[in-house]
Amino acid sequence: MTTDATSLIELHEVDLEYDLHFDRTNTLKEWFVNTITRKQYVAKKKDRLLALKNMNLVVFEGERVGIIGFNGAGKSTLLKVISGILKPTRGTINVHGSVQPLIEIGAGFDPEFSGRENIYFNSYMLGFTKKQVESHIDEVIEFADLGEFIDVPVKYYSSGMQVRLAFTVATCVQPEILVLDEMLGAGDVAFVDKAKKRMNKLVENAKGLVIVSHDLSLIEQLCTRVIVLKKGAIIYEGTAQAAIKEYRHIAGVEP
């Protein structure tokens, strides 16, 4: 596989296949009884589902790639493959640089841990060393602006505070390749503004961006190249304007 010096992500003939379970048997007891009595409640137990089909994609340095398509087209799956959460069933993927998926990591908070402890734990989960976390912890705590609540267990936080902490944790690293599943929104008016600026800074400083969004005007404004996905395959690739036009055409929605 050729490695271009300036390419950040290379997907080569990537297939992602997974089992779609129709069968709701998820206890040993049911499985045992059904096996003995040879009862089958569904026509077939599972299906192989191709979420990504023969995907070829190269993202170069400086590019901001938008991914659009209908629900279930495989947009989020593609992001998960790029982030390493899912491994391709066939084909290869090469990623040059650090990737950080910015998906609401806040759901990973341990309610018993304090805000500070959650920042540490989540950063370690993202693969950071103690030194790296300690170098940015002050800035993160200041940005979250939670006051003395930072040392209180997260279970006592209001939902707004949880959102703030989640946003801050998710954005506390500047990855080389930014992977976004919709823009992260957060909190009250004052914080939303701050959050927007921080997001923009992350996007500006990243060497490359891959974003999935249903907000077409955001895509048009942000992306240098847009890909339209349908049923796990790339059906169109081009400038933001052209791709959005094509997408609208397929969807049967004329502007």
Add this chain to the structure above:
Amino acid sequence: MNTTTPRPSRAGVKHSLFEQIRRDALEIWKYRYVTISYVYTTTKIRYKRSYLGYIWTVFGPMLHYIMIGFIMGLLLKDRMQDYYANYFSGALFFSVVSGVIGKSPSIMISNEHFIRKIYVPKTMFLLNVVSYELWNFALSATGLLVIGFATGAITLHATFPLSLAALLLTGLFLAGIASMISVATVYFRDLGHIIPVLLQALFFATPIAYSKEMLPAQYHWIATLNPITYFLDLFRLPLISGKFPPTETWLVAGALSLLSLTFGLWLLKKYDNKIVFKL
């Protein structure tokens, strides 16, 4: 802060077995702070909740063991020497076994949010549980040992370090078992109910509240088939009687650990990409 080490290219490429193991080990090392932070924070929270803090870690098991030890000691006094020392060490040892195996059904399920959203090696979740239980054991054991030495209930033998080695070997064995159970529970959720019952049975199948010699001859096979017996022997013999455990016991335990760990990690690897779709 953009100093993350570039992630090596993934998937598709097949590495040799040795290369794969090397990569996996390096990855665990990279994520080591996950486990350190988990053990540290969880312990801290546990002690923060009560005024007595650490004392509970020693007192809790001690009261429990004294209660059972007293009754069983009364019943079996003439037939088993050093009943307290044997029962305490056995029960404490078993607390690691039941701790790890008892938590194993929820290892993958309770970390669903992480598995879905970020890339982190699933072995870390296993390592968290095993490390936490071993650390807990260390805390309780230190307290109990100090009391034991002070009251003369146990004497310190030169073979003591062997017990620690035995404990680490047990940790490897348990990590393998926990790996198998954690993956299986994703598919069969009722294992979460079945495991505690099996653990109870396992406790009585292990010579902790009784000694092997007390069992009628026709039941000796239970202790022979029960893998935990070998690990318990390795742990308890050097600690209580200052004896070097027989070589065959080391060999059996070593083989069991290797087998369990290999199969456990192989299973985890095989289902690594499938678990997320069944969670």
